[in-house]
Amino acid sequence: MKRHYVTLITLLFMLGVAGCASDDKETVKVAFIGPLTGGVSANGLGGRNSAELAIRLQNADSSSKYKYELVALDDECKPNIGVQVATKVAADKHIVAGVTHYCSAVAMGTVDVYHKFGLPVVVWGAVLPDITYGNDYAEVHRVNGTMINQNEVAADFMLQQGYKTWAVVHDTTDYGKGHNRYFSKFVIDKGGRIVGTFGVSADQQDFNAELTKVKELDPDVIYFGGLAPTGVRLRSQMEKLGINAVFQGTSGIVSDAFIDGLGPLAEGVLAFREGAPVEKLPGGESFLSQYQQQDFGEPPEAYGAFAFAAANLIIDAIEKVGPDRKLVMQELNATRDHDSVVGPVTFDEHGQNTVALITRYVIQDGKWVVWEESEYASGKRKLPGS
Amino acid sequence: MPITNRSYWPVVASAVFAAVFVLLFLYLEEQWEIAVLAVGLVAALYSAVRFGFLGRIEAAASDHPRTTIVVNFVAALAVIVLLRGEHFALLMLATVFLYVTVCLGLTIQFGYTGIVNFAGIAFFGIGAYTTAVLTAHTGVPHLLVIIIAGLVAGLIGSVLILPLLRTRGHYAALVTIAFGILFRTFLEVSDVLGGPQGLKVPGMQILGWSLNDNISLGPLGSVSFYASYAVVALLLAAGAYILVKRLERSWIGLNLDAIRTDETAAASFGIDVPRWKIFAFTVGNCLAGFAGAVYAMMSGFIAPASFNFGDSLLLVSIVLLGGSGNPLGVLPAALLVVVLPEKLQIIQEYRFLLFAVLVILILRFRPEGLLPRKMREYFAAWSRS
Numbered sequence: 001m002k003r004h005y006v007t008l009i010t011l012l013f014m015l016g017v018a019g020c021a022s023d024d025k026e027t028v029k030v031a032f033i034g035p036l037t038g039g040v041s042a043n044g045l046g047g048r049n050s051a052e053l054a055i056r057l058q059n060a061d062s063s064s065k066y067k068y069e070l071v072a073l074d075d076e077c078k079p080n081i082g083v084q085v086a087t088k089v090a091a092d093k094h095i096v097a098g099v100t101h102y103c104s105a106v107a108m109g110t111v112d113v114y115h116k117f118g119l120p121v122v123v124w125g126a127v128l129p130d131i132t133y134g135n136d137y138a139e140v141h142r143v144n145g146t147m148i149n150q151n152e153v154a155a156d157f158m159l160q161q162g163y164k165t166w167a168v169v170h171d172t173t174d175y176g177k178g179h180n181r182y183f184s185k186f187v188i189d190k191g192g193r194i195v196g197t198f199g200v201s202a203d204q205q206d207f208n209a210e211l212t213k214v215k216e217l218d219p220d221v222i223y224f225g226g227l228a229p230t231g232v233r234l235r236s237q238m239e240k241l242g243i244n245a246v247f248q249g250t251s252g253i254v255s256d257a258f259i260d261g262l263g264p265l266a267e268g269v270l271a272f273r274e275g276a277p278v279e280k281l282p283g284g285e286s287f288l289s290q291y292q293q294q295d296f297g298e299p300p301e302a303y304g305a306f307a308f309a310a311a312n313l314i315i316d317a318i319e320k321v322g323p324d325r326k327l328v329m330q331e332l333n334a335t336r337d338h339d340s341v342v343g344p345v346t347f348d349e350h351g352q353n354t355v356a357l358i359t360r361y362v363i364q365d366g367k368w369v370v371w372e373e374s375e376y377a378s379g380k381r382k383l384p385g386s
Numbered sequence: 387m388p389i390t391n392r393s394y395w396p397v398v399a400s401a402v403f404a405a406v407f408v409l410l411f412l413y414l415e416e417q418w419e420i421a422v423l424a425v426g427l428v429a430a431l432y433s434a435v436r437f438g439f440l441g442r443i444e445a446a447a448s449d450h451p452r453t454t455i456v457v458n459f460v461a462a463l464a465v466i467v468l469l470r471g472e473h474f475a476l477l478m479l480a481t482v483f484l485y486v487t488v489c490l491g492l493t494i495q496f497g498y499t500g501i502v503n504f505a506g507i508a509f510f511g512i513g514a515y516t517t518a519v520l521t522a523h524t525g526v527p528h529l530l531v532i533i534i535a536g537l538v539a540g541l542i543g544s545v546l547i548l549p550l551l552r553t554r555g556h557y558a559a560l561v562t563i564a565f566g567i568l569f570r571t572f573l574e575v576s577d578v579l580g581g582p583q584g585l586k587v588p589g590m591q592i593l594g595w596s597l598n599d600n601i602s603l604g605p606l607g608s609v610s611f612y613a614s615y616a617v618v619a620l621l622l623a624a625g626a627y628i629l630v631k632r633l634e635r636s637w638i639g640l641n642l643d644a645i646r647t648d649e650t651a652a653a654s655f656g657i658d659v660p661r662w663k664i665f666a667f668t669v670g671n672c673l674a675g676f677a678g679a680v681y682a683m684m685s686g687f688i689a690p691a692s693f694n695f696g697d698s699l700l701l702v703s704i705v706l707l708g709g710s711g712n713p714l715g716v717l718p719a720a721l722l723v724v725v726l727p728e729k730l731q732i733i734q735e736y737r738f739l740l741f742a743v744l745v746i747l748i749l750r751f752r753p754e755g756l757l758p759r760k761m762r763e764y765f766a767a768w769s770r771s
Contacts, residue, residue, distance in 0.1 A: 037738055073731050079584060080692035083685045084477065084728065091473035091610075108583060109687035117473075128583070172574040173691070174583040201571060 025067040028323045030055065030314055031089040031098035032307070033082070033110075034125070036074035039203075039229045042257045043102050046301030047124055048072045051099045053291055054311035065319055070311075071095060075106050082106035083113055090117035096323045097121065097332075099310040102303060104128035104175050114139045120329035122310035125303040127251060127274075128178055132352040141332050141351035143313065143342060144306045145274030145358065147178050150251060153358035154272040155186035157371075158248065161383075163220040165193045167245075169210060169234060170225035171202040179225030179250050195219050202230055207237045215243050227252040232261035239265055246270060246383050254302040259366055266363045268376070268383050273359055275342040277370055278305045283341045302368075309340040394453045396439070396446040403430070404718075405461035409468055411725060412475040420729050444760065447714070451631065459624050466616045476612035478725050480684060483619035484677040485720045489704045490626040490713055491673030496702070497711030497759070498639060499666035500646030501550065502559040505566035506701035509671040511693035512539040513678025515573070518585040518688055528590045532679040539675025540668045550667065551660050554649070566698050573690035584689025587682045590618070597683070615684040622680060626673050630713045642666055643762065707748065709755025718756050 032051045035044035048070075055070045073089065075082040082101070089095050090113055098114070101107040102125035114121050115137040123131060123142040127150070132142050158166075166187060170176035177199070184194050195217045198210040211234075214222060222238065222245050224231055231253040238247065249258075249271040259266045278284040278300075287308060291300050300308075313335065314328070321327035338345045346354050360371035364381070375381045410423055434440045447454045462483075469475045488510055495501045513535040520531045549561045574582045589598030589611075597618070601609040633639050641662050644652040653659050682688050704723050708715025726744070730737035748756065 074737070078691050078694070079687060079689040080685065083687060084474075084481070085731070087477050087612075088474040088728075105582060105584060105689050105691055109685075109689060112586070112686055130583075172571075172582055174581070177582060199575065201574070 025065070026323070027069055028066040028318055029069045029071050029092070029095045030311065030318075031095050031100070032070055032072040032311070033075050033085055033089065033098060033100040034072075034102045034307075035077040035106075036072070038077050040077055040102065040227055042228075042255055042298065043125065043301045043303055044074070044077075045298040046255075046304040047099075047102060047307035049294070049296040049298060050287075050291065050300050050304035050308040051124075051311040052296075053287075053294055054308050054315060056294065057290065058312075058315050066323065068315060068318075075101065075103070077103040077106060079105050079109035082110050086110035086113040087117075090114055090119040095119070096318060096325055097314045097328050099124050099307055099314065101126045104131065104178070105173060107131045108134075108174070111135060111137055111140050118325055118329070120314075120325060120332055122313055122332065124307040124310040128174055132350040136350070138333055138351070139329055141313075141335075141347055141353075143310045143340070143345055143353050144303065145353065147175075147250070148182055150272050150274055150358055151179060151182040152186050153360070154248070154250075155183060155190055155192065157272075157360055158221060158270075159187070159190055159192055163192070163246065165195050165217075165219040166221045166223050166248075167195055167214045167217055167219040168197040168223045168225065169207070169214070170197070170199060170223075171204075171227070171230055172199045173202050173226075175227070175252060176202070176225040183223055183225065200226075200230070200234075202226065204230065205233060207234050208241070211237055211241050211243060214245075215241055219245055221246045221248050224249045224253070226250070228255050228258040228261070231258055235262055235269065236265055244384050251302065254361060254368060256299050256301065256368075259363060259368070264366075266366065268381075269363045270371075270383075271361045271368075273302060273361065274357070275306070275359065276357055277359055277361075277368075278341065280370070281305075281341055281343060282339070287341045305341050309342045309345065312340060313338060313345065394446055394450040394457075396443045397450060397454050398457050400443045401457045401461040404458075405465050408479075408721065409465050411721070411729070412465075412469065412478055413472065444757075448760070451635075455624065455628060455631075459620070462620050462624075463617070466613055466620065470609040470613050473610045473612050476610050476616045477684075478728060480612060480616040480619040481681070482720050482724045483616065483623040484681050484684075485701070485704065485724055486623045486716050487619070487626045487677040488674045488701055489708070489716045489720060490623070490630045491670035491677075492701060492705045493630060493670075493711060493713055493716060494633065494642070494666050494673075495670035496705055497713075498634065498642035498646060499663060501663060501667055502555075502702070503562050503667070503670065504559055504695070504698050504702060505546075505562040505569065506674055507693045507695075507697040508566045508569040509539045509543060509674035510678035510681070510701075511569060511573070511688075511690075512542050513675030514587075514682035514688045514693075515579060515585070515678075516675070517679040517682040518587045519579070521588050521683070522585070528683065529592060532676055535679035536672040536675035539678065540672040543668060543671035544664075547664055547667065551663060563695065566695050570690050570693055570695070573693070580689070582690055584687060584691075586687055587685075589686065590615070590680070590683040598686075612684070615680070619677075619680055619684075622676055626676075627713055629669075629673075634713070638662070638665075640762075703745065707745065707755055709758040711759035712755070712757050715755050715757035715759075 032048050034047045035041050052070050055068045058064050058068055073085040075085055089098055098119060098121040100121045101123055104126040107123055107126040120139050127147045129146040129148055132140055168180050170180040224234055231249055235247050247269045251273040254271045254273045317328045317331040321331045335345055335347045348354050361368045362371050362374045362376050364374050371377050414420055488506055492503055492506055495503045516535040516538045517531055520526050546565055550558050553561055573579055589596055597614040598611050600611050641657050644657055645659055645662055649659055700723055704719045708719030727737055727741050730740055
């Protein structure tokens with residue numbers, strides 16, 4: 001038994017000693033929450049690295065008033081785990097603000113927690129409109145656009161290209177369902193026709209049933225509302241059934257993982273995303289080159305720049321008003337035309353960034369290329385079925 | 387009560403030890419502190435097994451069943467009181483108690499009767515969704531809501547009774563797997579129940595007192611609102627524990643054990659097999675429903691993604707890890723399965739890898755679980771005579 005007491009006493013001593021670290025600058029903690037494990041972890045890891053990059057760059061700057069520390073947590077893309085880690089972060093008084101959530105369902109569950117504990121957060125990836133528009137919480141902000149803007153541009157663009165009929169395949173998460181709702185609305189309003197809508201579960205492996213039906217309907221375009229893993233399976237099974245339609249995706253497939261999963265089959269896939277492509281932005285080149293220098297194991301992925309921008313917004317606010325949640329929140333709410341790597345950021349009264357800028361992408365030779373610069377736009381190559 | 391002259395001090399000592407451990411486990415955050423704690427625990431457990439303390443504690447616990455429950459209950463309350471201001475630690479503790487409640491239900495089903503239920507989280511979810519609907523659309527008092535939620539879970543579970551009685555072993559397991567997946571898919575396409583986006587659930591109110599408010603103690607600081615939920619969850623878990631323990635020691639428990647060991651033999655001794663299977667399955671599901679109701683009000687938001695097949699597997703693994711059929715084993719196992727992944731956040735994307743390795747290691751060295759079930763004692767001092 002003696003051994004127990006010894007261990008216990010040592011432990012209690014350690015408890016007392018912990019937390020007595022000293023530094024010349026005050027340390028300020030900022031949280032990052034995203035999916036670090038599971039199907040969409042590529043985006044979560046890219047986002048975490050990007051937020052970490054923002055912190056490291058700030059710490060390397062000698063004029064920085066504080067020393068920053070990123071507390072990165074995994075929400076597994078599951079609402080129940082999300083609420084847990086959100087509580088952990090929000091209840092920790094040393095954490096001043098958070099860069100939070102890629103998955104919409106998780107963000108929907110956690111906004112109440114942030115509001116309850118008064119923690120200012122900037123959403124870096126979740127696109128469901130209700131996250132900012134479904135409440136009046138001053139704590140919640142978002143740097144990326146919503147799926148409303150994205151789908152309006154997508155519908156306009158596709159109709160201009162002369163496509164008339166769509167088959168919609170969407171996953172039955174809020175992400176996929178929301179995309180289906182807004183895209184269908186815009187396409188029908190503007191004169192297009194939806195010939196069939198298919199809800200599939202996000203982890204469905206076999207799409208033969210849906211795709212056989214789609215083949216019968218013979219649409220010009222297959223619109224896919226969902227994330228990259230499902231998209232990869234759907235696109236490759238389309239090929240097996242010999243469906244010759246354009247594959248049009250959403251922001252959820254704009255990731256290198258999508259191209260890696262498909263190889264040459266990815267050619268000619270279209271997708272739409274909020275914000276300008278990173279390398280086209282004032283600070284974009286330097287973001288990418290600095291990201292390379294830091295030797296992270298994973299690429300920043302499509303939303304890395306948003307996480308970087310969100311972290312920088314928070315850092316700038318803390319530098320200006322000090323590490324106080326209330327003041328930081330007010331400072332964030334007052335953000336107008338703030339320069340960032342994803343373009344100027346302006347929050348409306350719901351904390352939503354009002355960037356209307358949507359970029360159109362097409363995959364050409366194994367890369368996401370901006371439509372205007374692609375050989376498809378110049379007429380050199382043609383999309384399937386046109 | 388059997389007349390014994392052995393003291394109950396081993397029980398008290400182990401409860402105090404466990405309480406201190408849980409307290410430190412929940413409170414400490416630094417990785418090296420957790421590592422030291424884990425090493426300390428392994429050393430302590432090893433010496434407890436090696437020098438026979440564990441056996442003495444178990445013997446004392448079976449001699450003094452009531453004292454054991456009271457002592458452990460008080461120890462758990464003490465942990466809550468000491469953690470009163472720590473929102474996150476209390477949330478984790480309350481979650482552990484709720485998982486314990488569900489797993490005690492699974493113990494009745496699986497540990498005693500031998501019905502494998504791979505849809506545990508679905509019944510938990512039914513309780514949660516019932517609560518969300520009842521609190522949003524009716525004025526039913528919340529304590530009553532919890533009871534109704536449990537009964538609804540039991541009622542919906544009765545859909546499965548016929549296929550479960552017609553099948554055995556792996557086939558019965560398959561029936562429950564199918565139900566678990568069906569449940570989630572149904573929620574996702576059902577827009578009335580919020581669809582994939584989920585539902586908000588208001589906080590619990592008991593007699594006009596809202597559990598979602600922090601309790602202010604004036605100069606002593608304030609108590610986290612999660613403390614109230616932790617107490618409610620603790621009461622639920624304790625109630626479930628007493629129920630399971632009483633069941634085990636009663637003639638009902640004898641019947642259930644007989645059915646698990648050999649259905650044919652049990653039937654030939656005149657035991658009504660379907661009756662007891664239905665009983666065990668329904669009681670277990672009700673417990674899951676009660677826990678789900680409290681969980682919904684505590685977390686304030688429920689969505690289908692929280693009720694995955696993977697979570698059902700987690701529940702089954704808690705029962706197996708604890709030692710199938712031993713309600714006491716559920717406690718450390720639930721603590722491990724719920725809190726450890728959270729404590730491993732520091733290693734981020736590798737945490738589930740390490741977590742899985744740990745679980746495999748535990749089962750390698752204790753294949754019957756952390757606290758395997760002991761032989762049934764038919765008379766006092768049976769095993770020692």
